[in-house]
Amino acid sequence: MLYSLKGLWLTLVSTVNGFREPVTRQYPATGNIFKRREEPTPVQPRFMGFPALTWDSEVGEPYCTSCMVCIRNCPTQCMSSNMMDNPLQQEGMSHRRKIVDTFEINLNRCILCGICVEVCNFDAIVMSHEHEMSTYQRNGDRVNLPVLLDIGRKFQRENNWVPPTVLAKQKREAEAAAARIDAPEDSV
Amino acid sequence: MNFQPDLAPPQLLAISALDFVWIVVGLLVMFTFLSVMVLVQVWLERKVLGRLQRRLGPTRTGPMGLMQPVADAVKLILKEDIIPAESEKAIFWIAPVIVVVSAFMIWVTIPGSPDAVIQNLESLGLFYIIAFAVVGILGLVLAGWGSANKYGTLGGLRAAAQLISYEIPVIMVVIAVAMLAQSMNMKEIVAQQSPYPYVLLQPLGLVVFFIAGLAEVGRTPFDIYLAESEIVGGPFVEYSGAHWSVFFLAEYLNTFAIAALTVLLFFGGWSGPFLSGNWDIIWFFAKVYAVILVIFWIRGTFPRLRIDQLMAFAWKVMVPLSFYTIVITGIYMFYNWPPWTLTLMSVAGLVVVAYIIYRRLTGPANRVAEIRARQEEQRTARQRGREAVAP
Amino acid sequence: MGELVSQETAGSVGDVPERGEPVEMLLNMGPQHPSTHGVFRLVLWVDGEKVIRAEPHIGYLHRGSEKLCEGEQYHQIITLFDRLDYVANFNNELVYCQAVEKLMGLVVPERAEYVRVILCELNRIASHLLFVATMGLDAGAMTPSMFCFRGRERVQTLFEAVSGARMMHNYFRIGGIKEDLPDNFEQLVADLLPLLREDVGESDRLLTFNEIFLARLKDVGVISTEDALDFGLTGPCLRACGIEYDVRKAEPYSIYDRFDFDIPVGLDGDCWDRHYVRVQEMYESLRIIEQALDQMPSGDVASSLGRRLIRPPEGEVYARAENPRGEIGVYLVSDGTDKPHRVKVRPPSFCNLSAIEHMLKDSWIADVVVILGSLDIVLGEVDR
Numbered sequence: 006m007l008y009s010l011k012g013l014w015l016t017l018v019s020t021v022n023g024f025r026e027p028v029t030r031q032y033p034a035t036g037n038i039f040k041r042r043e044e045p046t047p048v049q050p051r052f053m054g055f056p057a058l059t060w061d062s063e064v065g066e067p068y069c070t071s072c073m074v075c076i077r078n079c080p081t082q083c084m085s086s087n088m089m090d091n092p093l094q095q096e097g098m099s100h101r102r103k104i105v106d107t108f109e110i111n112l113n114r115c116i117l118c119g120i121c122v123e124v125c126n127f128d129a130i131v132m133s134h135e136h137e138m139s140t141y142q143r144n145g146d147r148v149n150l151p152v153l154l155d156i157g158r159k160f161q162r163e164n165n166w167v168p169p170t171v172l173a174k175q176k177r178e179a180e181a182a183a184a185r186i187d188a189p190e191d192s193v
Numbered sequence: 194m195n196f197q198p199d200l201a202p203p204q205l206l207a208i209s210a211l212d213f214v215w216i217v218v219g220l221l222v223m224f225t226f227l228s229v230m231v232l233v234q235v236w237l238e239r240k241v242l243g244r245l246q247r248r249l250g251p252t253r254t255g256p257m258g259l260m261q262p263v264a265d266a267v268k269l270i271l272k273e274d275i276i277p278a279e280s281e282k283a284i285f286w287i288a289p290v291i292v293v294v295s296a297f298m299i300w301v302t303i304p305g306s307p308d309a310v311i312q313n314l315e316s317l318g319l320f321y322i323i324a325f326a327v328v329g330i331l332g333l334v335l336a337g338w339g340s341a342n343k344y345g346t347l348g349g350l351r352a353a354a355q356l357i358s359y360e361i362p363v364i365m366v367v368i369a370v371a372m373l374a375q376s377m378n379m380k381e382i383v384a385q386q387s388p389y390p391y392v393l394l395q396p397l398g399l400v401v402f403f404i405a406g407l408a409e410v411g412r413t414p415f416d417i418y419l420a421e422s423e424i425v426g427g428p429f430v431e432y433s434g435a436h437w438s439v440f441f442l443a444e445y446l447n448t449f450a451i452a453a454l455t456v457l458l459f460f461g462g463w464s465g466p467f468l469s470g471n472w473d474i475i476w477f478f479a480k481v482y483a484v485i486l487v488i489f490w491i492r493g494t495f496p497r498l499r500i501d502q503l504m505a506f507a508w509k510v511m512v513p514l515s516f517y518t519i520v521i522t523g524i525y526m527f528y529n530w531p532p533w534t535l536t537l538m539s540v541a542g543l544v545v546v547a548y549i550i551y552r553r554l555t556g557p558a559n560r561v562a563e564i565r566a567r568q569e570e571q572r573t574a575r576q577r578g579r580e581a582v583a584p
Numbered sequence: 585m586g587e588l589v590s591q592e593t594a595g596s597v598g599d600v601p602e603r604g605e606p607v608e609m610l611l612n613m614g615p616q617h618p619s620t621h622g623v624f625r626l627v628l629w630v631d632g633e634k635v636i637r638a639e640p641h642i643g644y645l646h647r648g649s650e651k652l653c654e655g656e657q658y659h660q661i662i663t664l665f666d667r668l669d670y671v672a673n674f675n676n677e678l679v680y681c682q683a684v685e686k687l688m689g690l691v692v693p694e695r696a697e698y699v700r701v702i703l704c705e706l707n708r709i710a711s712h713l714l715f716v717a718t719m720g721l722d723a724g725a726m727t728p729s730m731f732c733f734r735g736r737e738r739v740q741t742l743f744e745a746v747s748g749a750r751m752m753h754n755y756f757r758i759g760g761i762k763e764d765l766p767d768n769f770e771q772l773v774a775d776l777l778p779l780l781r782e783d784v785g786e787s788d789r790l791l792t793f794n795e796i797f798l799a800r801l802k803d804v805g806v807i808s809t810e811d812a813l814d815f816g817l818t819g820p821c822l823r824a825c826g827i828e829y830d831v832r833k834a835e836p837y838s839i840y841d842r843f844d845f846d847i848p849v850g851l852d853g854d855c856w857d858r859h860y861v862r863v864q865e866m867y868e869s870l871r872i873i874e875q876a877l878d879q880m881p882s883g884d885v886a887s888s889l890g891r892r893l894i895r896p897p898e899g900e901v902y903a904r905a906e907n908p909r910g911e912i913g914v915y916l917v918s919d920g921t922d923k924p925h926r927v928k929v930r931p932p933s934f935c936n937l938s939a940i941e942h943m944l945k946d947s948w949i950a951d952v953v954v955i956l957g958s959l960d961i962v963l964g965e966v967d968r
Binding site for chain 1: 241243244245246247248249252253490491493494495551
Binding site: 008009011012015016019028048049050051052053078080116117118119120123132 | 656657659660662663664666727731734737741744745746747748749752754762766786789790791793794795796
């Protein structure tokens with residue numbers, strides 16, 4: 006009896022709290038029918054959505070050179086790509102000799118493990134924050150290069166994306182600088 | 194032999210055409226009104242349970258999700274009505290009708306205020322209500338059996354066992370109330386409660402009636418025959434669409450009826466400190482919805498009992514308690530003692546039973562103390578061992 | 585469905601059983617039943633409400649994980665282990681990584697070990713919260729499940745901040761972890777712990793000692809200590825019988841020997857003890873996390889292996905760890921290539937489930953779901 010009464014008290018308190026500050030929220034829009042405000046679920050900065058290809062805006066081409074390392078390391082074999090000679094390199098505008106021609110990811114097969122991002126040597130693939138991509142067709146989630154680049158550009162724009170290799174280089178340089186400041190005698 | 198063949202039939206048809214029209218109109222109004230009440234109750238339940246669990250409840254349909262029950266109803270009516278191939282078609286069809294008709298028939302004589310009643314039965318209002326409450330069981334058993342599903346059969350038989358067992362305490366407590374009021378007329382019972390509602394005279398009766406009533410309508414913690422996690426909805430397992438919605442309607446109507454009866458028999462019905470006269474129906478509905486909120490609160494708190502525990506509770510606790518209620522009422526009325534003596538006897542019975550149940554059920558809690566003591570022992574032993582190793 | 589009396593007892597059609605003679609009815613529970621926790625099928629022979637005999641059928645979720653492991657490289661297998669016990673992903677990743685590390689003789693950096701322990705214990709809490717939620721639902725209480733999911737949601741948001749995924753993290757690596765924790769991690773966990781303690785406490789207070797809950801769970805599904813050992817039960821199911829056996833204490837792996845925590849045990853080995861042990865374990869896990877946060881050093885989080893392809897030396901290894909469900913073991917045979925020759929998992933859910941036929945004897949139908957729920961199986965691990 007005693008514990009039952011305690012439980013009743015607990016749920017009463019919980020009801021009061023529920024009216025004061027409920028834990029859940031409306032999705033995907035808050036408000037009522039008269040005043041709707043689109044408010045998607047916030048995602049954490051490291052959130053791994055579907056993979057996307059990045060865009061090198063300095064040159065105006067994808068980072069991807071279609072080196073196939075992500076494709077070989079994918080646990081579910083959900084990607085495929087083709088390589089071509091880079092026309093911009095022949096014009097002297099780019100340092101990439103080869104560039105991606107076609108790229109396809111079957112997002113229905115993708116398990117969002119992030120291995121492709123980890124193994125990529127060219128900063129060419131990212132796990133975007135895109136996660137609401139349901140379609141009505143069985144094969145509707147096969148995405149090709151333009152779509153992947155679109156998602157990637159959106160991700161880069163919204164997150165001020167800096168290529169990981171650049172980040173690592175900056176970090177190394179900062180550490181080296183710090184080491185020089187710490188031990189000036191050695192450097193002289 | 195003196196036959197008077199033209200006496201009986203004219204008696205039956207003694208109502209005029211106008212009366213007939215009025216009865217039909219009254220029934221239609223009642224039907225519509227009760228359906229709306231059920232919709233309100235469904236919305237309230239989802240909303241209150243949501244807040245109890247710190248959720249929002251329905252929000253998408255209409256302001257504050259007010260149209261959610263309407264959306265549910267429309268969806269259920271548009272849904273395909275599947276009838277299993279091996280079912281007894283006739284029984285399968287008739288079962289929901291029996292359940293819902295009995296649920297509506299109860300309401301014919303439940304007064305919301307002295308005037309808001311279809312037909313107040315002068316001498317046997319309570320008897321009529323109790324009688325129709327039992328009919329619904331038949332529908333549940335038929336539904337379970339007719340759907341040719343083993344879960345359904347189990348649910349139907351559970352419903353029969355449970356509802357018949359809990360019918361007895363309900364009837365006994367109702368008899369005690371009828372003794373106090375010296376009447377079975379609902380209006381008279383309410384009128385008798387004018388100085389003190391019967392909850393003050395007979396708190397034990399209220400507790401027994403409310404708990405047995407919960408079991409009667411299959412609300413948590415007594416939703417054994419529905420048991421979503423065990424027998425997947427029991428008698429309703431094969432029903433879909435409009436048929437299922439009819440069961441749903443009946444279930445909520447019964448909950449509403451039990452709340453209304455609790456209010457009428459123990460909380461003084463439509464009487465209140467102010468708002469008398471034509472507005473007293475507001476009191477009635479305020480009290481009924483307060484009782485319904487308590488039912489939702491209990492649903493949000495407790496797990497479900499098992500069938501054997503449920504039956505044991507009925508026959509070992511509820512039935513003796515209801516007899517005790519009758520006996521103390523009889524003693525009180527026979528010796529014409531002052532009202533507080535009845536209250537005292539009632540509370541004493543309640544306390545004694547609560548204490549016995551408490552003592553019986555604290556066994557596991559004591560075992561926990563044992564577990565904790567043993568763990569403490571082991572912990573100190575380990576510590577001693579560590580200290581012994583350390584130096 | 586139409587036939588209510590099983591062929592074996594009823595004899596010919598129309599054979600009416602004697603009065604008082606048990607009539608067996610064959611009841612199919614699952615694979616589409618709301619409380620079989622996935623796609624598990626139980627065939628019950630019942631006499632009214634009493635279960636005479638039960639026969640479990642598994643395999644509806646068989647994905648051939650062990651065989652798939654033979655076709656994947658070592659770092660890809662982590663994703664497969666995520667999907668074995670899909671409510672305790674970090675614990676599964678840990679035991680696989682430990683197996684490979686043991687084979688290669690790798691030393692994992694201190695900080696990575698601490699990160700692993702914190703995440704594993706958080707995952708244990710999340711898993712046990714799910715258990716309490718489903719236990720409440722099986723017993724018919726709906727509110728504890730909401731309270732528990734609130735706590736679980738908080739843990740999963742933290743996981744998302746750390747690993748980028750709420751469930752299939754793929755965060756542990758052979759010889760370390762994928763990347764260092766986010767900068768505000770300690771603040772996040774410090775904020776989380778009191779909330780989590782409150783969530784665990786709230787569902788505990790609402791459910792554990794509730795009289796109806798006690799009546800439903802106490803002395804139900806009792807298994808004796810000898811039987812529990814014979815069936816190979818591990819984890820909370822074994823500890824509920826009163827045996828203080830926990831791999832974290834019995835054979836400390838990772839850095840579990842550095843923490844001070846207790847092993848909660850039960851007395852009777854019934855469903856309520858299994859529930860109680862799990863609830864207590866959540867409090868112990870919180871203690872471990874607090875200690876680990878205090879002790880956590882800074883430094884590298886991955887070994888010097890870098891991103892090179894992993895080729896362990898030829899040989900075989902068995903690693904085990906304490907999952908929320910019991911002892912998980914990984915037996916791994918390497919032939920020196922970049923793919924393992926054989927990976928065998930000893931799944932705790934599978935071994936615990938083997939006792940269900942024994943436990944269900946002479947129980948009520950209503951007890952079946954409670955007993956099954958108290959074993960806390962995850963079908964992804966049972967069927968692999």
